[in-house]
Amino acid sequence: MTLAVVTLAAGKGSRMKSDLPKVLHRLAGKPLLGHVLDAAEQLDGATQHVVIGHGAELVREMFTDRPLTWAVQMEQKGTGHAVAQALPDISDDALVLVLYGDVPLIRTETLAGMVAAAENALALLTVTLDDPTGYGRIVRNDKNEVQAIVEQKDASDEQRQICEVNTGIMAMPARYLKRWLPALSSDNAQGEYYLTDVIAMAVADGVAVNALQPSSATEVEGVNDRRQLAALEREFQSQQADSLMVQGVALADPARIDVRGTLTVGRNVSIDVGCVFEGDVILDDDVQIGAYNVIRNSKLGKGVQVESFCHIEEAVVAQACNLGPYARLRPGAELADGARVGNFCEVKKSLIGKGSKVNHLTYIGDAVIGEGANIGAGTITCNYDGVNKFRTEIGDGAFIGSNSSLVAPVTVGDGATVAAGSTITKDVGADELAVARGKQRNIAGWKKPSDQ
CATH class of the missing domain: 3.90.550.10 (Spore Coat Polysaccharide Biosynthesis Protein SpsA; Chain A)
Structure with missing residues (x-):
């Protein structure tokens, strides 16, 4: 039948x-x-x-x-x-x-x-x-x-x-x-x-x-009004929380988690309050999720630590990486083992190599960063000319000084250094120092603007 x-x-x-x-x-x-x-x-x-x-x-x-x-x-x-x-x-x-x-x-x-x-x-x-x-x-x-x-x-x-x-x-x-x-x-x-x-x-x-x-x-129970919908939402989330705790997840507060898809977890995972998981999310062993993170269709490897207030979407994060607080990984972001993306940084369609650091106030888009590189605060990969997207490549061990702009397409070689405040429009060879900034002038006797 x-x-x-x-x-x-x-x-x-x-x-x-x-x-x-x-x-x-x-x-x-x-x-x-x-x-x-x-x-x-x-x-x-x-x-x-x-x-x-x-x-x-x-x-x-x-x-x-x-x-x-x-x-x-x-x-x-x-x-x-x-x-x-x-x-x-x-x-x-x-x-x-x-x-x-x-x-x-x-x-x-x-x-x-x-x-x-x-x-x-x-x-x-x-x-x-x-x-x-x-x-x-x-x-x-x-x-x-x-x-x-x-x-x-x-x-x-x-x-x-x-x-x-x-x-x-x-x-x-x-x-x-x-x-x-x-x-x-x-x-x-x-x-x-x-x-x-x-x-x-x-x-x-x-x-x-x-x-x-x-x-x-x-x-x-059926849904006839907003109150009933909200009540069933909490019942559903309570069921998800119970299931996670049975699997060994440490929830700081089972009443303050939202699972809007499938959350797959390993051993010794901990999740702080206010986190939202959407789509298919995988958390490997020993992953630690701080408070108020939104993670969507992403995979986080063993030992990853996510500090508070991060947004992670369609990203792959390898083992022992550290994110945030206030980091954003957009679709296509991929972090190799031990990489770090820190405060107020955004990564889109880019590979951050093993052990590399993107720590502060930085945008990395359409880029490949090698191993052990350091990207200084305020760095921008200028990947868009208004019509087309272009790629930036940064080699192993490179050091990008603070407040630098890398105008793609451009390559910074292994071990190269970009001086702080530089706007890089040409390739930088391996182990070279690139300084691309205007000459400083100090003007004596300058009068500040006044409303008098």
Whole structure:
């Protein structure tokens, strides 16, 4: 039996107070819908169907890289109506799993349990809440068998005391859905076609209803407003922090870390407060991350130390390097073993050789720096003429004096020295001293400007 996952993502989300479709709002840097699709994608043999409506084209554009089948719900007539839009693309012998694009923390393990429980039956995911207000109640008989789901607005006073509620997530053979959905009625307080009404139909037809519960209530919480989104963000990040600490990472404060992608860690890694990790980040053994760093799609080698307030993006940092504070590595930056990039320095598309130092107030772009070089404070590789980028090469053991400008394309040879304050426009040979600055004049008796 094939598995068809139908995710409902047609809602506007008016309580978000935004023009963006609700399912495109981000949790941990990823659209809500993306989390749901990722969880379902790991199920064996799953094909994914997404029902869209409000902002349909925006939703399509966000997920063009995925093999999805789209269905459009032109009018919002309820969950039963939404699922019906996807059914024409689903074969009769499939098993259908219904999910919601605004429930981002659902776990693959929970969904796998639903699929297993839905063979020739209807599997229903329920949760027991201290305060069930607003949710559809699970009505059971004297044998504790599920009989129906009654929505809050249609429930009697007695039914409203029930604390077991519907999460909306269910699974069943497609042949049942195709029989039951056309029989749904909109004769209810909302005037909508409730998918939940198929529970009573299943009972009437003698189809078993198997109720399961998730690992925690937060797993099935939906997002309707900014407060709920923020609460789920913190829950997600708490889970990431727990996972990291289980792997041996020392977190200065587990409540102050944000992982917006995949963070792979080695042994003896420590992370101070306020750090953000985006995309795919790898931290090798003994990496020490200071406070308030942002690291995106980068790899940091063994023993790297990152001082506070650094931004590192699409960079590769080898062993025992030291960064910051206030260093910026832009895409294409690569540091060899033991290199240092210090205070208020920026490196873009450049190689910093083994043991070389770029310590203060410096821009290195489109450059190759050899081993053991020293780049003085205020140095700039002038790599851009307004149209084209050019390369600077600095040899092993070279010394670049403070406040120097190297106008690319230019080469500074091994062991060469550039005097402080120089503007270098021609190649400097190995072991040469380059002095390229105006002659100093001291003027006696000079009068400072005055406002008198």
